[in-house]
Amino acid sequence: DSGVTQTPKHLITATGQRVTLRCSPRSGDLSVYWYQQSLDQGLQFLIHYYNGEERAKGNILERFSAQQFPDLHSELNLSSLELGDSALYFCASSVGSGTEAQPQHFGDGTRLSIL
Amino acid sequence: EDQVTQSPEALRLQEGESSSLNCSYTVSGLRGLFWYRQDPGKGPEFLFTLYSAGEEKEKERLKATLTKKESFLHITAPKPEDSATYLCAVAGGTSYGKLTFGQGTILTVHP
Numbered sequence: 472d473s474g475v476t477q478t479p480k481h482l483i484t485a486t487g488q489r490v491t492l493r494c495s496p497r498s499g500d501l502s503v504y505w506y507q508q509s510l511d512q513g514l515q516f517l518i519h520y521y522n523g524e525e526r527a528k529g530n531i532l533e534r535f536s537a538q539q540f541p542d543l544h545s546e547l548n549l550s551s552l553e554l555g556d557s558a559l560y561f562c563a564s565s566v567g568s569g570t571e572a573q574p575q576h577f578g579d580g581t582r583l584s585i586l
Numbered sequence: 587e588d589q590v591t592q593s594p595e596a597l598r599l600q601e602g603e604s605s606s607l608n609c610s611y612t613v614s615g616l617r618g619l620f621w622y623r624q625d626p627g628k629g630p631e632f633l634f635t636l637y638s639a640g641e642e643k644e645k646e647r648l649k650a651t652l653t654k655k656e657s658f659l660h661i662t663a664p665k666p667e668d669s670a671t672y673l674c675a676v677a678g679g680t681s682y683g684k685l686t687f688g689q690g691t692i693l694t695v696h697p
Contacts, residue, residue, distance in 0.1 A: 473629065473631070504684075513687055513688070514630070515687075516685060519684065527684055561629050561630070569682045572617035572635065572637065572677040573635075574620060575620075575632070576632055577622075577630045577631070
């Protein structure tokens with residue numbers, strides 16, 4: 472158990488809809504990262520938050536947004552969903568701000584299926 | 587742009603048959619190289635961090651090594667429970683917080 476909690480484990484929805492994925496980091500970790508894992512692309516970095524502030528963005532679509540709240544949990548919002556958004560979405564956390572090369576600890580992901 | 591290539595894509599071993607997985611990387615200023623294990627339906631589980639060429643780390647039957655261009659994950663006398671996908675990732679000099687992952691090696695150990 473990594474200590475990172477993601478909910479829900481599974482989401483099934485339709486094209487055009489909006490969903491929110493939730494992540495609680497390990498106790499004491501201030502950084503939260505979001506990744507997307509698909510069969511053809513592997514694990515792709517989406518976005519990084521440190522102590523409530525956005526620190527880095529990857530190839531995150533404009534239809535996707537995230538935020539980190541004062542209690543350090545984070546939410547990833549996906550809107551106007553398309554079939555290609557079907558994937559596993561992972562959250563990871565680490566103690567530092569990301570400037571140090573510290574290991575990131577992953578949750579077990581949310582499997583998103585778009586019908 | 588940071589790049590990571592892992593080989594082979596899949597590896598089948600008999601129990602006790604030692605082997606190595608390769609991770610080749612291209613990065614501007616390596617700050618750290620990470621090895622993870624991922625079981626089906628689970629998130630990646632952290633194994634090792636290597637920071638500089640020549641560094642080695644061991645954990646049970648696994649040993650990770652690092653050169654300036656690649657890393658190896660050596661598996662000695664593997665057991666069926668070592669079956670998993672092994673992922674390599676790098677943190678580059680200008681990509682604070684971002685890990686760039688390889689596609690992984692699917693390891694299957696037969697009893």
